[in-house]
Amino acid sequence: MIGGVILDSISINYLGGNEILIHPLYLKWSQLNIETIQGAAANLKIDLKGVEANMDNLNIIAYLSTLLRCSLLVA
Numbered sequence: 001m002i003g004g005v006i007l008d009s010i011s012i013n014y015l016g017g018n019e020i021l022i023h024p025l026y027l028k029w030s031q032l033n034i035e036t037i038q039g040a041a042a043n044l045k046i047d048l049k050g051v052e053a054n055m056d057n058l059n060i061i062a063y064l065s066t067l068l069r070c071s072l073l074v075a
Contacts, residue, residue, distance in 0.1 A: 020059045025051070029067055038071035 020026050025047055029037065037044060048064045051057050 017059055020063060023060050025060055026063060029064065034067075034070050034074055037067050038075060041068060041071055044068055044071075 028047070029044065032040070044064060044067060048061065048068065051061055051064070053061070
């Protein structure tokens with residue numbers, strides 16, 4: 001609670017769910033290894049910036065964010 005307001009949090013990690021398996025961005029990025037994704041990080045960021053920030057897209061946002069974090073881990 002902050003200033004009398006109760007805040008709920010949402011995980012920044014992929015939450016699961018099969019609906020992501022047919023998302024165009026999942027299909028695009030899931031075919032690549034982390035090294036390739038690391039080299040394409042600028043394109044990944046462009047794709048991530050283009051996703052509408054709503055609950056329906058939470059899983060794809062988390063998935064793309066995880067890919068970006070993983071690519072930075074091995075840099």
